Amino acid sequence: MTRHMIHKPERPRVAPNLTDYARERAEFSWSKARERLAGLPGGGLNISYEAVDRHVAEGRGGRIALRCVRRDGSVDTVTYAELALESNRFAHAMRTLGVGRGDRVFTLLGRCPELFTAVLGTLKSGSVLCPLFSAFGPDPVAQRMTLGNARVLVTTAALYRRKVAPVRERLPELEHVLIVGEPSDPLPGTQSFDALLARASEEFAPVHTEPEDMALLHFTSGTTDVPKGAVHVHEAVVAHHVTAAYALDLHPDDVYWCTADPGWVTGMSYGIIAPLTHGVTLVVDEGDYDARRWYRILSQERVTVWYTAPTAIRMLMRSTPREGPYDLPRSFDLSALRFIASVGEPLNPEAVVWGEEVLGLPVHDNWWQTETGCIMIANFAASPVKPGSMGRPLPGVEAAVLARGADGRAIRGPVRVLEEPDQEGELALRPGWPSMFRGYLHAKERYAGSFADGWYLTGDVVRRDAEGYFWFVGRADDVIKSAGHLISPFEVESALLEHPLVAEAGVIGRPDETAGAIVKAYVSVRPEAVPDDRLRRELIAFARQRLGPAVAPREIAFDQHLPHTRSGKVMRRLLRARELGLPEGDLSTLETPSEETS
Amino acid sequence: MNAMTRTTAYEIVQDAIREIVPDADFSAVGPDDKYREALEIDSLDFESLVELLAERTGLRIDEDDYPRLTTLGDAADFLAERQS
Numbered sequence: 001m002t003r004h005m006i007h008k009p010e011r012p013r014v015a016p017n018l019t020d021y022a023r024e025r026a027e028f029s030w031s032k033a034r035e036r037l038a039g040l041p042g043g044g045l046n047i048s049y050e051a052v053d054r055h056v057a058e059g060r061g062g063r064i065a066l067r068c069v070r071r072d073g074s075v076d077t078v079t080y081a082e083l084a085l086e087s088n089r090f091a092h093a094m095r096t097l098g099v100g101r102g103d104r105v106f107t108l109l110g111r112c113p114e115l116f117t118a119v120l121g122t123l124k125s126g127s128v129l130c131p132l133f134s135a136f137g138p139d140p141v142a143q144r145m146t147l148g149n150a151r152v153l154v155t156t157a158a159l160y161r162r163k164v165a166p167v168r169e170r171l172p173e174l175e176h177v178l179i180v181g182e183p184s185d186p187l188p189g190t191q192s193f194d195a196l197l198a199r200a201s202e203e204f205a206p207v208h209t210e211p212e213d214m215a216l217l218h219f220t221s222g223t224t225d226v227p228k229g230a231v232h233v234h235e236a237v238v239a240h241h242v243t244a245a246y247a248l249d250l251h252p253d254d255v256y257w258c259t260a261d262p263g264w265v266t267g268m269s270y271g272i273i274a275p276l277t278h279g280v281t282l283v284v285d286e287g288d289y290d291a292r293r294w295y296r297i298l299s300q301e302r303v304t305v306w307y308t309a310p311t312a313i314r315m316l317m318r319s320t321p322r323e324g325p326y327d328l329p330r331s332f333d334l335s336a337l338r339f340i341a342s343v344g345e346p347l348n349p350e351a352v353v354w355g356e357e358v359l360g361l362p363v364h365d366n367w368w369q370t371e372t373g374c375i376m377i378a379n380f381a382a383s384p385v386k387p388g389s390m391g392r393p394l395p396g397v398e399a400a401v402l403a404r405g406a407d408g409r410a411i412r413g414p415v416r417v418l419e420e421p422d423q424e425g426e427l428a429l430r431p432g433w434p435s436m437f438r439g440y441l442h443a444k445e446r447y448a449g450s451f452a453d454g455w456y457l458t459g460d461v462v463r464r465d466a467e468g469y470f471w472f473v474g475r476a477d478d479v480i481k482s483a484g485h486l487i488s489p490f491e492v493e494s495a496l497l498e499h500p501l502v503a504e505a506g507v508i509g510r511p512d513e514t515a516g517a518i519v520k521a522y523v524s525v526r527p528e529a530v531p532d533d534r535l536r537r538e539l540i541a542f543a544r545q546r547l548g549p550a551v552a553p554r555e556i557a558f559d560q561h562l563p564h565t566r567s568g569k570v571m572r573r574l575l576r577a578r579e580l581g582l583p584e585g586d587l588s589t590l591e592t593p594s595e596e597t598s
Numbered sequence: 599m600n601a602m603t604r605t606t607a608y609e610i611v612q613d614a615i616r617e618i619v620p621d622a623d624f625s626a627v628g629p630d631d632k633y634r635e636a637l638e639i640d641s642l643d644f645e646s647l648v649e650l651l652a653e654r655t656g657l658r659i660d661e662d663d664y665p666r667l668t669t670l671g672d673a674a675d676f677l678a679e680r681q682s
Contacts, residue, residue: 135640288634289641291661315641319661328661483642515642537620544619549638554646 006352006362006385013338016381017245021392024246028395030434033242037277045211047237048087048123051276053206055080060279067255067301068113068284073293075301078113080279083120086113088204089197090121094152096200097176101126101207102214104148107262108132108141108155108163111271111284114180114193115262118154119272123215123234126207127152130217130229133263133485134159137548139495140227142167144219145174148229148441152176157183160190163548211235211434217441218265220370221488223478229441230370236435237273239374244274246394247366247378248305249339257283257297258307264485265370266343269435270307274374280305291319291328299332306337309344309484313351313363314514322354329358339381341366344484345516346472349387365390367470369458370486371450373435377470389469390462396433400455401425401464408476409459412452421466426476428455478572480509482517487551489572495546496521496553499539501529506562506570510555510579521553522575524560531558602655602681608674614650618643629671655681 018024038054040046055061061081068076078086099105105122107129109115122129130148132141141163145153150173155164157179164177168189177190209215216232244250248270256275260266275282283301287293289312298306320328340355340363347365355363366378367390377399379391393399401418402410402425410426418425436456440447450457461473480487489507496505504524509517523539525531536556543552563574602610608629615622619637627636634644648667652659657680659667666676 135638290664292664311642315645318645514645518642537616541619541621544638545621549640549643554642 004349004353004387006356006387008382008384012381014249014251016249017251018249018380018395019382021380021383025393025395030238030396030432033396034238034434036241037238040206040208042208044208045234045237046123046206046209047215047234047240047273048120049206050237050241051273052080052084052087052120053124054277055279056084063279064281065276066113066116066282066284068111069286069297069301071287073296076113078116080276083116083276085202086117086197087120087124088202089200090117091125091204091206092200092202093196094121094125094127095204097152099125099127099152099176103127103151104130104217105152105154106130106132106145106148106150108134108136108153108159109180109262110134110156111262111267111286112180113284114154116272116284117197118178118193119262119268124204124206126209126213128214128217129268130219131263131268132219133261133548133550134163135261135548135550136163136263137544137546137551138163138167139546140491140548140551142170144227144229145171147226148217148219150174152178154178154180154193156180157187160187209234212438214438216268218268218370220265221479221486221491222446223488224490225446227488227491228443228446230373230437231439231441232373232435233438236269236373237277239433239435240269240274241277242396243374243378243394244270244278247364247375247380248274248307248341249381250275250278250280250305252279254278254280254304255283255302255336256280256305256307257285257301257303259285259289259294259309259312260307260343260484265373266307266484269374289315291316295329295332295334298334298337302336304336305339305341307341307343310342310347310351310365311344311483311515313342313347313355317351317354317358318514320358322350322357326358334359337361340364341378343368343375345481346390347388352385352387362387367391367460367472369460371437371456371458372429372433373437374433376429386465386469389465389471391470392468393470398430398432399464399470400428400430401462402428402452402455402457404461404476408461410452410455410457410476415453415455422463424461424463424473427458427460427462427470428452429458430454431456478508480507480517480519482509482512482519483515483550485550487519492519492521492543492547492551492553493570495543496523496539498546499542501525501535502539504562504570506572506575507553508572508576508579518555519551519553520555520557520579522557522559522562522570524562525558531560602678604674604678607655607677607681608670610651610654610677611670611673614647614654615639617650618647624670627670629674630669632668633670634668651677657681 066078258271364379403416510520
């Protein structure tokens with residue numbers, strides 16, 4: 001732990017939204033927060049109306065909503081008025097297809113203008129939007145679409161060919177596939193996004209949705225079972241809006257860039273919804289990470305607020321170490337930039353300080369997860385930053401540290417809140433904020449199992465210091481946090497077990513300087529197999545084909561003696577201890593005496 | 599070290615990519631194609647690829663050189679040129 005603290009200038013360029021933390025927390029209420037939104041004309045609440053139509057109705061339609069940077073560096077702009085009309089067309093098209101209230105529309109897209117059209121149009125039509133990560137392979141794609149009852153999919157020809165066509169027959173509920181862009185060859189069973197929208201009317205009044213109507217479905221990874229579909233409702237927009245003001249310090253004239261992929265919750269809550277509700281201009285980069293490209297975008301687009309991920313910051317650090325020289329960032333004009341935030345996995349203190357020294361601004365880490373729907377704990381623009389800490393709970397958020405039992409999770413019946421500072425325990429939150437998930441789709445018991453005595457149990461182990469700052473310690477379960485994504489070891493193990501020569505697999509996160517952790521698989525092979533380099537490569541290829549690069553193991557080690565629990569499951573925690581080189585004597589403290597419960 | 603021919607450089611690039619994407623189909627990815635998209639090489643994969651290339655050639659490869667690694671042909675040209 002570092003004692004170093006970064007203080008803020010007395011007179012910042014822009015007056016922060018949250019200055020007096022204690023007073024704001026004392027006076028805050030979610031019902032007052034709701035008054036900051038417009039609400040649907042005639043009653044009700046719809047995310048899409050708050051994100052676009054409201055601005056048009058209030059005379060801000062000419063403002064630029066999107067600046068889409070194409071791979072080749074060219075830029076397309078979309079105004080709020082254009083976005084309102086395009087999303088009207090999409091909503092209208094859904095209606096002509098007979099897709100309506102509660103139906104699930106999936107996106108498998110990169111960062112392109114059509115993504116915004118589809119997301120906002122879906123919400124406007126009363127349907128439910130579920131984004132998928134385009135680096136998923138066919139297996140995770142098919143599984144999530146099945147669990148989520150996908151009726152519509154919006155994707156590109158390349159992604160469809162690679163990830164959906166091979167599994168299409170496993171998706172009987174999928175009726176409509178809309179292809180963005182011009183396919184080089186005809187794709188049976190699909191239709192053109194552009195052609196469908198060209199035929200649709202640009203007149204559409206948002207479907208009347210109530211605050212508690214389902215709006216978004218986000219899949220997240222569990223440790224021992226299939227992915228969980230976290231259900232969010234239209235009222236979530238209240239939390240998206242308010243937290244973006246507090247934790248990202250968004251002001252209406254900002255140029256804002258969120259680098260998160262739209263397939264994850266950050267890319268939805270803060271890559272699309274929250275910034276649009278503030279009427280800011282969003283930079284949308286279609287390209288991949290590249291240090292020079294990123295500095296160029298920050299500079300050319302005059303980005304003022306930047307929300308990115310620890311892995312990205314650490315990659316920038318590799319190209320420009322703290323010791324210097326700072327030639328690369330200094331060759332760009334970054335003077336517009338005034339606030340940097342980061343989320344995904346804990347941000348190491350060095351990365352915070354690197355921001356301060358190399359970019360002239362500290363990086364503000366914050367914490368939340370798919371289930372919470374919005375930022376819960378953050379370092380704020382007007383507060384000192386403790387490098388390495390995730391910050392303090394937002395106004396309206398009550399967080400606690402709960403004592404843990406032998407299985408690593410919070411003790412139940414009853415829970416025990418650790419009031420003293422600097423004690424490690426499971427981070428728990430008191431439900432009541434609007435973007436709290438309302439359930440796991442088709443999984444009532446798993447949802448109920450996430451709560452104890454009125455607390456939502458996050459699965460993260462933290463401690464809180466005497467000044468109320470929270471510090472991440474680790475996961476209470478086996479889920480892997482890699483490059484900002486949660487990866488289920490179960491999902492990776494299941495894919496490897498489909499290979500005929502694999503007898504057993506145990507998957508863990510191996511600590512990695514850049515990504516936080518990378519996925520590593522320990523594999524024992526069947527008697528007839530030879531565990532050599534050829535098989536190792538074959539398994540990597542096999543897993544990449546099924547799971548995609550983001551989920552597949554980047555390392556495979558053969559081990560014919562994987563450790564087991566008494567019930568016969570592979571003990572991932574013991575594999576982790578081995579990986580970290582912990583001495584044998586320490587293992588007893590890592591393990592529960594009888595069996596691994598996760 | 600002897601100067602690397604372009605052919606050798608091309609093979610080094612292909613071999614390094616095969617370490618990350620073992621079943622990379624080079625019959626479908628030509629010298630002028632952007633292999634990262636075609637083979638789904640993400641940012642972390644790409645960092646590993648650069649490290650492998652640096653290790654195997656003994657060359658220093660900086661961030662500024664990344665644009666020269668966009669296609670197989672470019673990457674081979676770059677390595678051969680640097681080595682000579």
